[in-house]
Amino acid sequence: MISGLRTIHPLVLALATIALLALSACGRGPADPSALARSGPVVLVVTGAGAPADAGQGVAYEGLYAMYGIELQGARAFSRPELTAMSWRQMRVDFPVGGSERVFEGPRLSDVLRAAGIPGASVRLTAFDGYEAEVPADMIAAHEPILALRADGQALAIGGLGPVMLVWPRRTQSALSDMNDDLWPWGVFAITPYEP
Numbered sequence: 001m002i003s004g005l006r007t008i009h010p011l012v013l014a015l016a017t018i019a020l021l022a023l024s025a026c027g028r029g030p031a032d033p034s035a036l037a038r039s040g041p042v043v044l045v046v047t048g049a050g051a052p053a054d055a056g057q058g059v060a061y062e063g064l065y066a067m068y069g070i071e072l073q074g075a076r077a078f079s080r081p082e083l084t085a086m087s088w089r090q091m092r093v094d095f096p097v098g099g100s101e102r103v104f105e106g107p108r109l110s111d112v113l114r115a116a117g118i119p120g121a122s123v124r125l126t127a128f129d130g131y132e133a134e135v136p137a138d139m140i141a142a143h144e145p146i147l148a149l150r151a152d153g154q155a156l157a158i159g160g161l162g163p164v165m166l167v168w169p170r171r172t173q174s175a176l177s178d179m180n181d182d183l184w185p186w187g188v189f190a191i192t193p194y195e196p
């Protein structure tokens with residue numbers, strides 16, 4: 001087979017080289033980087049939201065959605081700029097429990113559910129690693145956890161705690177003073193309503 005390579009005509013090699021160079025010259029990034037920064041990829045889907053069929057914003061049922069069976073019909077998809085444009089709250093709180101405190105920031109979970117068309121729902125949050133946290137509606141209403149996108153002024157990294165993490169006011173609400181970390185999922189990418 002190796003001898004077969006020797007039959008490739010030098011002209012073919014030259015043309016292939018030119019084609020590769022042309023391709024790499026095109027690979028310099030988006031034509032409009034600021035448009036990309038304004039939109040960016042979807043970082044969170046809220047499913048079961050009854051959104052119009054086209055509101056999935058091009059999110060296809062593949063990858064982790066398919067692996068974890070997260071149905072996207074009627075899903076509302078959020079990019080990071082959309083989440084950052086919402087009204088934000090801050091919480092200074094320890095994570096992991098008993099560790100040092102950080103200032104977490106992000107929209108209220110209740111506001112995101114309202115924006116997605118499922119106000120007052122009980123929801124399951126799914127994270128990249130398959131971790132699931134089920135949060136009853138009454139807990140959300142009583143304690144108003146946030147979907148944190150930042151901690152101490154830094155965006156939560158994908159691969160770290162980001163893109164989104166559920167954070168509760170366990171240092172300021174006495175009813176939560178004994179709360180462990182079970183309902184503090186990090187690496188969240190999908191939220192699904194469930195019937196308790």
Ligand SMILES: Nc1nc2c(c(=O)[nH]1)N[C@H]1C(S)=C(S)[C@@H](COP(=O)(O)O)O[C@H]1N2
Nearest residue numbers: 096127128129131181182184185186187188
């Ligand atoms: N995505 C994800 N979030 C999670 C967990 C997890 O395994 N995966 N574990 C929870 C628990 S039980 C604890 S104690 C804290 C810290 O878990 P870790 O040590 O696995 O990071 O994160 C919480 N959030």
Ligand SMILES: [Mo]
Nearest residue numbers: 096180181182
């Ligand atoms: Mo834990």
